[in-house]
Amino acid sequence: MAKRITKLQQLQAGQPESAAPSAGQAVCDEFLVYLKRECHLADNTVAAYGRDMKRFVGWMDGRRPATLTISDLSDFVASLHGEGLAPTSISRAIVAVRTFFKYLQLEGIAVDNPAELLATRKAWQRMPGVLSPTEVDLFLSAVKKSDTFWQRDRALLEVLYATGCRATEVCTLRIRDLAFDDRTLRCHGKGDKQRLVPIGGRAIQAIQLYLEESRQILSDRNPGQVDELFLSRGGKPLDRIQLWRLVKRYAKRAGIADEISPHSLRHSFATHLLAGGADLRQVQEMLGHASIQTTQIYTHVEHSRLQKIHRDFHPRA
Structure with a gap:
């Protein structure tokens, strides 16, 4: 010994x-x-x-x-x-x-x-496709002013990518969860665990426009009091299925792969942060992961993407 x-x-x-x-x-x-x-x-x-x-x-x-x-x-x-x-x-x-x-x-x-x-390959290989920054721009720009309640849809998509929140977390956001001055929102995660998530200027502008021009119109369609931020055409809280359909609609319009879902925006959020040099534990906190091993998956996704870029573009790959 x-x-x-x-x-x-x-x-x-x-x-x-x-x-x-x-x-x-x-x-x-x-x-x-x-x-x-x-x-x-x-x-x-x-x-x-x-x-x-x-x-x-x-x-x-x-x-x-x-x-x-x-x-x-x-x-x-x-x-x-x-x-x-x-x-x-x-x-x-x-x-x-x-x-x-x-x-x-x-x-x-x-x-x-x-x-x-x-994380083993078996874990991270199940990760759905991650959008490139260019694809994210195309996706967020797919909402047009000719779309019914386009202000809501644009704010919805901006929040998905800006915060990395889960679909359910976005659907259950309430107006009182917004703190524009602090550039944060309060997210209600799994097990009703709450966390503060930073939110960028573009998403804040999109939310403000939605609140000024569309939300009251939607709210008036439902006689009951609704606190949730994002409402359906009937004035009720938007649900996960409706959110999924909206994401699919705009992904198709942007010419993005069919497998893109609301969760793809969450994956893209995490992968892009890590690619930009963010600390793994900070990303864990923003995503609301109980275990950092779950967050670790995204480092493998990023390595995989970089390897593909190297193979595709390096002259001696």
Whole structure:
């Protein structure tokens, strides 16, 4: 045990560039011994982990494991995709890295395990299509003044993309949830959990125009008192089905893929924030995710999109 800790500490302390690969391989070998002797894994499983760890150590290129962030590990997963590995191989490599960091924690070398936040390919592959910024512009511009209650529709679409709120959360927004001076709105999420979500100037302008010109007309069609912001043609709160139909209508007009749904605007919101350099935990808070592992999915979506751009446009891709 003492010998193993010494080598791990050497890796954490940093080595000259020429010594880093051997130190990395040493800790990898010790990790595999741990899997076999203490975890009692089968020889074939240990061998598979060995291949995964050899690839991981090579990718680290002398860096210390404890300095790696979730963003770094996402880059590692992206490199696996770049190698064209099968989905099952990528998932196993993620499990191997998670276990490796647990091992470092047991040895007292690493305090945190950022690999716990990695999502497997099976999770993020279910992610619906994400609109590009250009497609978002086309989509938001698809509402025309010739459309009945176009002010409502434009405000609705602007809010979906500006806040990343779920369809139900948008449908249940109330006028008193708006705080234009603070540029926020109060969102009622799952389990009636509330959160404040920032909202941009364009969305605020669209809401104000809707409140000034259309909402009262819709409200007068329903004798009952309605607090919800977005109303149907009958003056009742807009429901998810009606919202879904509106999104489909304007997506079709904009020439965007058929699979686009209200949730696609939420996915696009998160992906574009991360692509712009937003912190993962800040995005988690804005989306209202209980677990950051759910938010982590979007980093994989962004890597996948960037890889496609590289393949399509780089002359030597």
